[in-house]
Amino acid sequence: MGISTRQKLPPSGKPKKRLSLSSVLFVSVLLLFAGCVKQPLPEAGSPAVDVYIGKCGLCHEPYHPQAHTYIGWKTVVTRMEKNAQAKGIERLLSDDERTTILAYLEKNARKGF
Ligand code: HEC
Numbered sequence: 001m002g003i004s005t006r007q008k009l010p011p012s013g014k015p016k017k018r019l020s021l022s023s024v025l026f027v028s029v030l031l032l033f034a035g036c037v038k039q040p041l042p043e044a045g046s047p048a049v050d051v052y053i054g055k056c057g058l059c060h061e062p063y064h065p066q067a068h069t070y071i072g073w074k075t076v077v078t079r080m081e082k083n084a085q086a087k088g089i090e091r092l093l094s095d096d097e098r099t100t101i102l103a104y105l106e107k108n109a110r111k112g113f
Contacts, residue, residue: 039064041053041062041064041065042065042107042108043104043107043108047100048100048101048103048104049104051097051100051101051104052100052101052104052105055092055093055097055101056080056101058084058089058092059083059084059087065104065105065107065108065109065110066108066109066110067110068105068109068110069109069110069111069112069113070102070105070106070109071113072109072110073102073105073106073109074102077093077098077101077102077105080092081093
């Protein structure tokens with residue numbers, strides 16, 4: 001018999017601060033995403049962007065050209081024309097408009113394949 005040596009030390013008394021690094025990171029990531037969404041379109045105000053916003057902003061916010069490579073955009077635009085047909089828009093883009101939009105996307109697309 002003896003005095004227990006396994007006494008627990010009292011807690012420091014300070015309540016643990018829970019505004020931890022991870023919550024700060026969480027908020028930063030959220031802000032980062034918000035920033036991406038609001039990233040302005042390149043060449044804003046140019047005629048090409050007006051066509052792009054007018055046609056590619058009909059069903060959703062116009063996506064930033066950096067969302068895809070040029071090769072990716074070509075498939076996306078074809079798919080969007082089909083999406084439009086499914087919604088009863090027989091011809092989303094005239095030949096001119098498709099050329100304008102693809103040229104705009106090509107110039108500002110993410111680089112690579
Ligand atoms: C008729 C409505 C409509 C129009 C007009 C439209 N979209 Fe879409 N878009 C959709 C729908 C529906 C989806 C989700 C399904 C899908 O991805 O096909 C989508 C998704 C997307 C996505 C995200 C999916 C991905 O592959 O990255 C991009 C980018 C996009 N559209 C670009 C465009 C562009 C560029 C144009 C103009 C040429 C355009 N959209 C015009 C309906 C439309």
